[in-house]
Amino acid sequence: MNTTNAFEAPWVEKHRPEFLHEIVGNSEAVSRLQAIAAVGNLPNIILAGPPGIGKTTSVLCLAREMLGDSYKNAVLELNASDARGIDVVRNKIKMFAQKKVTLPPGRHKLIILDEADSMTAAAQQALRRTMEIFSNTTRFALACNNSTKIIEPIQSRCAVLRYTRLSDAEVLSRLQDVAAKESVSYDVSGLEAIVFVAEGDMRNALNSMQSTVSGFGTVSSESVFKICDQPQPLKIRAALESLRKGGLREAQDIIMGLWAAGYAATDIIQTLFKVTRALDMPETQKLDFIREIGFSHMRIAQGLNTQLQL
Known part of the structure; x- marks a missing residue:
């Protein structure tokens, strides 16, 4: 593909892994998927974890490895941006599940529901029956940020793979x-x-x-x-170092400087927490700092967005 810099593909898509062994991090979950790919008998699965850590990529790689050339015809991917009410489950998903596709022996069609936790409860109820009826030919992979938002009957029909943030x-x-x-x-x-x-x-x-x-x-x-557009961690670090030496005024000036530069109180307090967590200081002192940051964060989150909280 001949791209100029002006119309370059997003690197997230351009460098997306195509096979399971290329996926970075979450080695335990990926190794389970590799074992499934080797045997070929895929159960219904739920992949739960925070965004941007490779859940959808893992499922697509698994489908590619299991289905080979049939990948295009045997995989249906629905995202949260697609309409996914009860009629979509009844029509689109059911139609795909009934579709005849020539697959390698022992393989199944795959329906990938990305961000499944944003599906309505009624659509999820309709889905559970579809999962049972077409279990001979079709498997479901549900990717979600929060598995508790998926109804209990669907969870009990699926193997749950937990993904964590990358190191x-x-x-x-x-x-x-x-x-x-x-x-x-x-x-x-x-x-x-x-x-x-x-x-x-x-x-x-x-x-x-x-x-x-x-x-x-x-x-x-x-x-x-x-x-x-985040507060500079070096400035926050300087403020914390001043505080440890008892220089309250300097620390206050640095934080107020960030406030004056237009940063939101939540951004400042979150960066403060991240820097404190990574800072090299005695454990008890660090816990005291984090406790106070936590209280301030709670007040800011509740809407007290003023300089006083900082």
Whole structure:
């Protein structure tokens, strides 16, 4: 595909893994999927975990490995952006489940419902019967952020795979991979800034890196925080160091400087928490800091969005 920089594909899609062994992180869940792919007998599955960590990618890779050339005809993917009320379950999903497709022996058609926790309860009730009736030919994979929002009868029919946020090292290694493929100029502090902002969300990390490269041509910590518009952790760290030495006035000036620069109280308090968590200080002191940050965060979340809380 001949792309100019102006119309480049999103790196999230361009570098999306195609096979299970390419997926970064969540090795336990991925190894279970690899075992399923090897045997070929896929149960109905629910993949639960935060966004941007590879749930949908895992299912697509699994389908590709199990179904081979039949992948195009034997997989139906419905996202939250598609209408997924009760009539879609009754018509579209049922029609696909009844469709005859030539598959390798022992394989099933696959229906992927992304963000299944946003389906209405009535649609989920209709789905459970469909799952039973067509269990001979069709399997369901439901990806969701919160498995508790999926009704109990569907949960009992599925094997649940739990996904967790990726570690900083995993995100960093993948960013270096993509940077090498896209011949991006970067410094290590720039990639570390992206990892800090992404908080284990690979989609966020790749989008942030692409935005930074589009805007500034290179990835440095300064350009990353401009693009992602988060308070500079170095400033927050300086404020915390001042506090530890008893310099309340300096710390207050730094925080008020961030407030004056237009950052929301929630952004400042969240960055404060992230920096404190990673800071090297005695455990008891760290817990005291985190407790106070927690109380302030709670008040801000309840709507007291004033300077006084900071």
